[in-house]
Amino acid sequence: MADGKKKETQPGSPDETGLDRIKALLPGDDLAPELKELSLTIFIASVAGFLFGGMIGARHSGDKFITHNHASKFTSVMQAQRQLHAASLLGFMRKGSHWSWRVGLFAGLFSGTTLLLSEYRDKQDSLNYISAGALTGGVFRVARGLKPFIGGTVLGTLISVPVGMAMTGVERMLMSGVERDKQRQRKLEARRKYRDKWDHKLGATSALIQDMADEPSSGIQGYYKLDPSNSSSTGDSSRLDNNSSQSCDKT
Template structure:
């Protein structure tokens, strides 16, 4: 019954359990001899390096997501902690006598800076870990299935929510898993809706992000090469001037 309902349901109305309609065509999913055909083959390729010892497009996307989570977590945690520290310092030191205004400002700055660092560390690694775990789980399930749907988001949300509350007992773990499933389902519906409206697939987005990464690396390598060329040119010029001034000497003549 459910298979009949899903088969007859238009993909533009309820894009939940499958990303595209069965009659739609996607050139990225067409079978080719060099592309892994089974789910485990695709997962194995995802966790393997290519001939140039480069990570796969999927793992690169996971690392980018984790790095973005670390940056956002560090920024939010640092700003919130520094603001709380600033208010606490003003409240607790209203009757404190300082030798000078500079000393008070210095202590305030040190107090706020330490609080910012602690907050950035505390929230940065947590958001990095859970964002990376969520992205890794969702991407692995998606690669294994060869499609993008709500299943991978719900499974990743359940696993992440359970691990977040695992130190509080079994009941809290189940509550965290349920809450993570609900929140990830809402986020997954939003993502699938955006993909359907834009006509893109998650694989195309991963490849676009990977091309951006390659473009940044190429620009960085070109800048290094240009800097090295300029440096070598100046060094060669200086060497030629010294040789011209002092003359050439053989290695045997140097003590």
């Protein structure tokens, strides 16, 4: 504390806190690997929700069109099929977009909460999935009132319990203790490289700003002081002013 600055903790050090690990995820010029995986999860979930909801919407809209136009007369079979396909496509797009953002939001909340908890606690266990499921279920029902919020939280917790246990069990089956330690070391090394790269960019920016501040000829004043062409033009203008004043005196 002699210099009044807080000592920066290194990734994996005993002094590293949960907030330090979460701050290491903040995006700079490049996204952290964990955030890239989160973005990919949201994208895949959104596409899957769009396709699944679109198929439901296309089938429902097609059945509805056939039911409402059972007694309608068309000029040709091609016209009837064309209108049926248009109704199915409209239902596909409408229902698909509705499912897409909901499934993407659900996956983002669940996966993002799981990521934050795992980084903060520095553990990968069922509690992360259970807490994420409870939070996600409550957020999805919070706009409908207190009782739906509580019900969504309880339902999310009940669903995430077997999911969390299954995910943790599969991870332990597929990965031994040595492999988990290697994965942890690779993760720490990636975070160290990410932080070193960011610190290097900050140092280069600070050095550039300092060089610009120490440059004696920077700014308009330095230009007028050091530019010889500018000084000669200034002298010419002063001579022109003197000549004009002398001509005025003679007249």
